[in-house]
Amino acid sequence: MELKPDFAFTPLPSINRSLLFSVAGPAASPLGLLEGLKGTWIGNGFNVIWRPFQGGPPNQDRFLELNLTEEILRFEEIPGPIPNRGLLQPDINMFGLWYLQTIADANIKANGRPAGLHLEPGIWAVVPQTEHPQEVPTVVRMASIPHGTTIIAQGVASTSQEGPHITDINITPFVIGNPAKPVAFPESNLSIPSEFRTPREGLAGIDQAFVDNPNVVLKRALHGTPIKNTVALTVSSDAGTPVFGGGLANTAFLQGSPNEGPNAQAALVTATFWIETTQGPVADGPDFHQLQYTQTVLLNFNGLSWPHITVATLLRSSPYSVSRGDTLSSIALQFYGDGAEPLWRKIYNANTAVIGPDPDVILPGQQLNIPT
Secondary structure, eight states: OOOOTTOOOOOSSOOOSOOOOSSOOSTTOTTGGGGGGOEEEEEEEEEEEEEEOOSOSTTOOEEEEEEEEEEEEEEEEOSSOEEEOOSSSOOEEEEEEEEEEEEEEEEEEETTEEEEEEEEEEEEEEEOOBTTTTBOOEEEEEEEETTTEEEEEEEEEEEESSOOOOOOOOOOOEETTEEEEEOOOGGGOTTSOOTTBOOGGGGTTOOHHHHHOTTHHHHHHHTTOOEEEEEEEEEESOTTSSSSOEEEEEOHHHHOBTTTBOSSEEEEEEEEEEEEEEOOSSTTOOOEEEEEEEEEEEEEETTEEEEEEEEEEEEEEEEEEOOTTOOHHHHHHHHHSOOOHHHHHHHHHHSHHHHOSOTTOOOTTOEEEEEO
């Protein structure tokens, strides 16, 4: 998916009035705090979803799918200001990035390749302060999901000199509209055998702590990583929280029959993305960039809201094709200006699946992802 090289939004007539955006990012960027999203992010995560199960034994209306994941998330800036024309107030410009996200199962292969789980094209944009409605500067995520849902999730951006604040979450379903009434099911206990949960071969690397609190995966990935700066993007499809704006649309299949309820209707999406600047392993050496997120989608069916939770930790990466004579040290010297052990090993750790067990053996033509 590419934009034509000469494409750029050009508001006609132009919008010249001053607009108040949120806390600024790099001075030259109209994207503000979204500037840090630009690039390609590659890494791993964890996905959990209660799927509807039709045709099973009495009262078995669910299947618990658990996946360790491999993910690529690519962002590119949309050229030019995106005009919004107003009736109640003067026109505004937004600025944004388009993105493409692909997620695959890290354990299950299909025809020798990781089994695909998710594909999502979309846009992130910054929105200035508005008078109608009276709203602070915001960010908005607009996404289209092939399973049958489109999302507008709006919220706020903030920055901190500390690491991310990651709260605990759980996967327990609850009565629709009443989170105070949870309903527990045995499939969430990995010590209890179940044919209505991902089979054993798909559970490699997943422990009970992941299932009890998927955000543990993010906390473990942060262990021992010094964070120098964090940008938090918190958005929701709830039309009133954290800001005015947002919503979901579902296909007819997901909505089900009006008199019998939905097949699996997405009712709410909440997500927080953390763009983290991490301290490199060499004193006075380069910093690195990490993207973490946690997302909860509530799926409504058979009287309950069932949490579908996805988390991931991704490194901003540049592609590199190995040439004859390359070593990890020479590649590290090319990208970081230093070929020392901590830096070449960072490249190796990000590419062990490609390189194999011996970091001294890399082959011409191998495609590496270099953390940046």
